[in-house]
Amino acid sequence: MDKLKEVICDLTNSSINIDDRPWTIEQLREWLGISRSHAYNLNRSGGLPKCCRVGRRIVYTKQAIEEWLAQQQAA
Incomplete structure (x- = not known):
């Protein structure tokens, strides 16, 4: 879980832009x-x-991803 927090910190400090379309779990995991597992x-x-x-698809909204990233940074 520490590695995941490190990746999240790196991603939130980067200039990566999340577009408005829902992301699949595959897209989120690649990002x-x-x-996959x-x-x-x-x-x-x-x-x-x-x-x-x-x-059958699992999708995430931009808002859900941004809120989750903010929560991970605060933790």
Whole structure:
């Protein structure tokens, strides 16, 4: 979990822009630099932003990602 916090700090201090389209779990995991299985485990345990399902897809809104990043920085 410490590695994830380190990645989050690096990402929040970078100039990466999250566009307004919902992100899939695959896009979020690639952006965070974590494995597929780790992303799904974090999602199940509540370690990722609040998500919603669109059919079989797990998606995250820009707002949910930004709020989650802010919470991770505060922790």
